Amino acid sequence: MDRKVVWNHYTEENRRELEQLAKGYREYLNKGKTERECVTESIRLAEAKGYVNLEDVLASGRQLKAGDKVYAVCMKKTVALFNLGTKPLEEGMAILGAHIDSPRMDVKQNPLYEDTGLAFLDTHYYGGIKKYQWVTIPLAIHGVVVKKDGAVVDIVIGEDKEDPVFCVTDLLVHLSGEQMEKKASKVVEGEALDILFGSMPLKGKEKDAVKEGILAILKEKYDIEEEDFLSAELEVVPAGEARDCGIDCSMVIGYGQDDRVCAYTSLEAMLEVSEIEKTTCCLLVDKEEIGSVGATGMQSKFFENTVAEILDRMGQFSELRLRRTLSNSRMLSSDVSAAYDPAYSSAFEKKNTAYFGKGIVFNKYTGARGKANSNDANAEYLGSIRKIMDEHKVAFQTAELGGVDVGGGGTIAYIMSLYGMEVIDSGVAVLSMHAPWEVTSKADIYEAKKGYMAFLKEA
Numbered sequence: 001m002d003r004k005v006v007w008n009h010y011t012e013e014n015r016r017e018l019e020q021l022a023k024g025y026r027e028y029l030n031k032g033k034t035e036r037e038c039v040t041e042s043i044r045l046a047e048a049k050g051y052v053n054l055e056d057v058l059a060s061g062r063q064l065k066a067g068d069k070v071y072a073v074c075m076k077k078t079v080a081l082f083n084l085g086t087k088p089l090e091e092g093m094a095i096l097g098a099h100i101d102s103p104r105m106d107v108k109q110n111p112l113y114e115d116t117g118l119a120f121l122d123t124h125y126y127g128g129i130k131k132y133q134w135v136t137i138p139l140a141i142h143g144v145v146v147k148k149d150g151a152v153v154d155i156v157i158g159e160d161k162e163d164p165v166f167c168v169t170d171l172l173v174h175l176s177g178e179q180m181e182k183k184a185s186k187v188v189e190g191e192a193l194d195i196l197f198g199s200m201p202l203k204g205k206e207k208d209a210v211k212e213g214i215l216a217i218l219k220e221k222y223d224i225e226e227e228d229f230l231s232a233e234l235e236v237v238p239a240g241e242a243r244d245c246g247i248d249c250s251m252v253i254g255y256g257q258d259d260r261v262c263a264y265t266s267l268e269a270m271l272e273v274s275e276i277e278k279t280t281c282c283l284l285v286d287k288e289e290i291g292s293v294g295a296t297g298m299q300s301k302f303f304e305n306t307v308a309e310i311l312d313r314m315g316q317f318s319e320l321r322l323r324r325t326l327s328n329s330r331m332l333s334s335d336v337s338a339a340y341d342p343a344y345s346s347a348f349e350k351k352n353t354a355y356f357g358k359g360i361v362f363n364k365y366t367g368a369r370g371k372a373n374s375n376d377a378n379a380e381y382l383g384s385i386r387k388i389m390d391e392h393k394v395a396f397q398t399a400e401l402g403g404v405d406v407g408g409g410g411t412i413a414y415i416m417s418l419y420g421m422e423v424i425d426s427g428v429a430v431l432s433m434h435a436p437w438e439v440t441s442k443a444d445i446y447e448a449k450k451g452y453m454a455f456l457k458e459a
Helices: 012-031 035-048 054-060 209-222 226-231 257-272 302-313 319-327 342-347 379-391 413-419 442-458
Strands: 069-074 078-083 094-099 104-115 118-126 139-146 152-157 195-198 232-238 243-245 251-254 280-285 330-334 360-363 396-398 422-427 429-431 438-441
Touching: 012 035, 012 243, 012 251, 012 257, 012 442, 035 069, 035 078, 035 139, 035 257, 035 280, 054 069, 054 302, 069 302, 078 257, 078 302, 094 257, 094 442, 104 139, 104 195, 104 209, 104 226, 118 209, 118 232, 139 226, 195 209, 226 232, 251 257, 251 442, 257 280, 257 330, 257 422, 257 429, 257 438, 257 442, 302 319, 319 413, 330 413, 330 442, 360 379, 360 442, 379 422, 379 442, 413 422, 422 442, 438 442
Parallel strands: 094 280, 094 330, 330 422, 360 396
Antiparallel strands: 069 078, 078 280, 104 118, 104 232, 118 195, 139 152, 139 232, 243 251, 251 438, 360 422, 429 438
8 A cells, every 4th residue: 555655646736736835834834933933823823814802703793603703712722713614513524633732942031140151051851852952052941931920921032143042052073972971861961951142241240140131131122130030931942943844945944843733734724715514624733742731732622612612602502512612623633743764764664654755644543652642533433534635635645653572652633532523633753753853844844734634625
């Protein structure tokens, strides 16, 4: 069952569409390096297509009906979009669900310190990273600082060409004999991932003069005091824009493609599919990289509560109808898969892995150690998905996340399946997943959007 590379089947029109999609995707990556920024950009794109905030609908007291397009936001980090179809909501929805958080480093609440004339910001890494990959590369800081009076200061430092950037230092090779003997997981320790933040002392100061100089800059430029770090969310991410990759420009390299490549293609599909019978939904959530926990993660009641509000505003709410709506829905858990890398062939099983340029990937199950913590999709559901993809001429492949007992991972699929709905993992294959810079194939991005559109039309 060998799947063919799709590039040779593309017409000139296909290639134009592909490049246009890739351009929009790179812009989305550049504007959305944090979950807050992704929500902001997603709302901007949705409102341009006629979506309105559900909060405004509730405040106005008006009813919802077929053809209405609404979105709901949870704490500025999770967003759900709904295009209401002509069929009763309790017959179920077609749902695309992706996550918009990515591995990174978070600035601690008491981060700023000086040591021997150098100032640092202390961090705590978020999600699964190889810590040694984050040293000596240019880093940017994105996020918000919320002051005691409620004022919110938006922070982006390191993306404009006139901005400074930051880094985590590393030990020079000439002195690293002992370091090089350590396991990869210990070469750089988590507490050593501190950001080099400054080195110029403030004139007239003797103690912590560099730190005092930095505090003066923060006060002057951002009206921030040291105590304001206590109520800040500052994320340290790779600085720089997503770019074309390869001499043939066939790939995209950029930060955060797990899982923003699926978030963007899901969102684009949602915004493009218009006339539908079954209600469609695009759900972009936070906290997947640390177990989908918290108020903005998939384990929260945000999605369920939002569906209840919509049912109520359509005059259809009951607890039973809510349960039927959720259990009768069908979902693609849109998350990335590991692309086969010949440099590390022993980690994969060639017949059951994803390859660049062979289309959207379906993972019947993920998990690890005997499929633990996975959603194992029903064969009947997978059969119906195959039919939809074939009828819409979408190139697709099936895969597992690496060889048996090599490793594993999870998605939000198992959480949504608890409602009794049919769910399967699907997405784009990624090289160097969870590295500061990840790589995807433009062809796979294009086929993913096509696949998501086909699902929304036919599920």
